Amino acid sequence: MGPFPGSCEIVELKEELSSVQYSKGIRQPRAHDKGQKPPLLKLGSDNSLEDEINKLFETISLKNSSKGLGLSDQAEIGSSGKNAMKKPIRVGVSHSPGIGFSEPVSLKQALRGLCISQASEMAATKWLSKAAGSPRVSEAGKITSLYRSVVVEGGESSVSLGEDKGRGVEISLIPEESVSNSSEKMSQYLQTVKMKSSNLSAHSSPRFAIPTTEKGTGSTLTNNEITLKVKSSNQRAHSSRFAIPKTEKGTGSTLTNNEIVPASRGVRGQISKPELAQEEKPNGVLALSYHRTVDNILEPGKNPTSIRLENKVPAPKLRRKGRLQTVPSSSSAINSTRASKSTRNAPHLVKPVLKNKAIVKKNFKHDSTSVTSTSNTNNEICTDLSPSSSQLVCQRCRCTLTNARKESSRDYVANLAPNFASLSAEVSSCNVTSGSSKPVFTSNSCNKNRAVAVKANNNPKIREKGELSQSSKSSPGEYCSSTTISEESNLSGSSCSNKPHKSKDLRWEAICHVRKQHGSLDLRHFNLLKKLGFGDIGTVYLAELIGTNCLFAIKVMDNEYLARRKKMPRAQTEREILRMLDHPFLPTLYAQFMSDDLSCLVMEFCPGGDLHVLRQKQPGRYFPEQAARFYVAEVLLALEYLHMLGVVYRDLKPENILVREDGHIMVTDFDLSLRCTVSPTLLKSSSVGMEPPKISGPCTGSSCIDPFCIEPSCQVPCFSPRLLSTAAKTRKLKAGVGGHVRSLPQLVAEPTDARSNSFVGTHEYLAPEIIKGEGHGSAVDWWTFGIFLYELLYGKTPFKGSGNEETLANVVLESLEFPDSPIVSFQARDLIRGLLIKEPENRLGSEKGAAEIKQHPFFDGLNWALIRCAVPPQVPEVCDIGVLNMPTQEKGIKYLEYGGSGGNLEFELF
Ligand SMILES: Nc1ncnc2c1ncn2[C@@H]1O[C@H](COP(=O)(O)OP(=O)(O)OP(=O)(O)O)[C@@H](O)[C@H]1O
Secondary structure, X not given: OOOOOOOOOHHHHHHOOOOOXXXXXXXXXXXXXXXXXXXXXXXXXXXXXXXXXHHHHHHHHHHHHOOOOOOOOOEEEOOOHHHHHOOOEEEOOOOOOOOOOOOOOOHHHHHHHOOOOHHHHHHHHHHHHOOOOOHHHHHHHHHHHHHHOOEEEOOOOOOOOHHHHOOOOEEEOOOXXXXXXXXXXXXXXXXXXXHHHHHHOOOOOOOOOOOOOOOOEOOOEOOOOEEEOOOOOOOOOOOOOOOOOOOOOOEOOOEOOOOEEEOEOOEOOOOOXXXXXXXXXXXXXXXXXXXXXXXXXXXXXXXXXXXXEEEOOOOOOOEEEEEOOOOEOOOOHHHHHHHHHHOOOXXXXXXXXXXXOOOEOOOXXXXXXXXXHHHOOOOOOOOOOOOOOOEEEXXXXXXXXXXXXXXXXXXXXXXXOHHHHHHHHHHHHOOOOOOOOOOOOOOOOOXXXXXXXXXXXXXXXXXXXXXXXXXXXXXXXXXXXXXXXXXXXXXXXXXXXXXXXXXXXXXXXXXXXXXXXXXXXOHHHEEEEEEEEEOOOOEEEEEEEOOOOEEEEEEEEEHHHHHHOOOXXXXXXXXXXXXXXXXXXXXXXEEEEEEOOEEEEEEOOOOOOEHHHHHHOOHXXXXXXXXXXHHHHHHHHHHHHHHHOOEEOOOOOHHHEEEOOOOOEEEOOOOOOEEOOOOOEEEOOOOOOOOOXXXXXXXXXXXXXXXXXXXXXXXXXXXXXXXXXXXXXXXXXXXXXXXXXXXXXXXXXXXXOOOEOOOEEOHHHOOHHHHOOOOEOOHHHXXXXXXXXXXXXXXXXXXXXXXXXXXXXXXXXXXXXXXXXOOOOHHHHHHHHHHOOOOHHHOOOOOOOHHXXXXXXXXXXXOHHHHHHOOOOOOOOHHHHOOOOOOHHHOOEEEEEOOOOOOOOEEEOO
């Protein structure tokens, strides 16, 4: 092969697609915009295609070997000839329009840019695919080297990275020989390897743009930090997270928790953003530095000059002692706020009607009576002034369902999501007997939380009335301001005033009673029975409210520890989100208080463990499709609700899905969530002649209204996908999800425009846009939702590699594949495919949120409104709780544990 000028610049060629001319195989040289050597590439017209390709790559090789080309606006190919695909190939990104690429291109695109014939290109592609060696090896190597540019060692408050290991003082992400930083390096790497991806993955993004400027409008970043943690409680191997945000792209998004939190099943990180702006160099390259001192981690509102890394795990004391037997502190700012706020709470009257026993011991019946008898004057007990005239009856437990209208009337979500509204209304009413001034346990095992089929479903009038009243009485202001949470809502302790669906819960009554009796609520009023686990910011205990037999999960956090580790913002985020929630599949925050220097969150206790553990117990370690469908459906509703509240969850994984006593799920762990504003939008459907709204599946019209009915008498399980005729199936799939869009305008009340550049998530669950640092929004939840469904069905995640770096590369590059076994329905795989589209803008759910996903054929036959009353796949045995009283001697002083207490930290960063 003859020598070619070593200045072939693919990026430039791409820009010149329209003007590149070949004459007899010789591309006419053209002046480079930057005055560099014009790209020359000779392709002998007489040669074979393979020769042409060889020449091309030789040229590329020459180019690659020539140094001195700026990375930001030059093409760089890391290998030559047949080895071209072995190593990462990077296509630079131009920061200057008109110079280099405004968008990165793949090799394939570059080849196109050279006007190589289609046949040549195919040959090249084929040839490259035959290249020896696994490109993954080089990708992993590249990532590893990036990781190793930052090495964190655990130790007492010490973080040392990279070559600063000895000093342990500062971590620099700036590569030694380049002005580019780690973020850029990673992004560039990803761009490079993406070239391979364009051949490998149908879902791969064609773009490799690295945002380098602040594009967002109205974004507020108040909490930016890098936080890494190692959590040893999970069965998952310790892992790493990383992230390097570069820009804010969102419009109108307010980011209050803009962290980079590599929340891989073991390690999390947060990287602050504002400091990046300060360190941004003229060429758009960011210089990032990590500081060992955790005390320097960003505080909300501050704008430090560097990114700092927080060594989360090795606290000075791995097992911190904290006095749980504490006295309420009157000195803390929070307490004083609480005190002042508490006076603002309007007195509420309570209608002493009890509902779910949940975790209430039998003998509470007597206690509860006394509780409610005194509760009317308690200003923390919710108002219930408008008894409903409608009465519904559970078909199974025969308990009376009342107040559906009243309950639902306070549900602002009704305005936003009719499905959820009706669900909420019915759920909140189920198991409640009204009309009595005393708390009454319905004799029929509402306590057992058996699934019920509700007649309400058969009475459209009642449903309609209920939903209408919801609209008229809803109070959006109470809920929808996700960024400006009302401080009144809960600082004073607990209040069910914003949780209409939990207002009849015995546990509310019990807590109100104790608070009234003692004037306040603190840890003295609880018996800690068992340590349930610990996370990054606190330890969770199973606790009994003394004298009530009500069980709770109490998350205890040491404020001093949180402050020292700069984790207060995360705790605050979780607290604020918890305060907003009122949903059957999300935790109820019954109370929050400060005891001594401990911050406590009193939540609903889930005795069924988490879905990760539950999955391991399944035969084959995967769930049957019907069970998986049940769990993901409930998770979907929870995510939809969170999105409506302006919360992008970002940490979906089986470990965070707890199983309630009744077998339904509860999504937990919100400290990594992103809060943003939501602007409900009414989308007019452009589709004409779409299917009419479908309320239920094949059982519609039959007496069966249980959406998950598996009774033998019900020939076709309501929850199973409908068996469609081939023609119908084809039609449906051709139409895609859009084919199910109803002709009515559709309300989208999810933050589809929210943007964050935080690096948050778990390796195997990280969305490609997070890994690439392109900025992300609510679509990341749909990606994780797809991974989640995949894992439940197959017992593993789709992109898991042998190491974290390989996993990340796989997420970005590899196409989705399904194992042959177990057998999974076409609908399920189709849904997963739609969710795991690598480009967030094309991903299922990205446009219209959960509504799009709910309409997928995988959920055909599912009655969303009644899913809460469906029979769960598995109901935990009460004895599973394994409650053991903690040793008496431990009751005075308890220990707080935090994730990663197992030893040295292993931070892995790009
Ligand atoms: N409401 C609950 N009911 C039962 N168990 C719970 C409950 N909340 C938490 N747990 C258990 O306590 C453990 C610790 O929970 P926690 O929320 O503190 O940490 P995490 O979710 O593991 O991670 P992190 O908070 O660091 O993000 C969980 O893994 C879970 O097993």
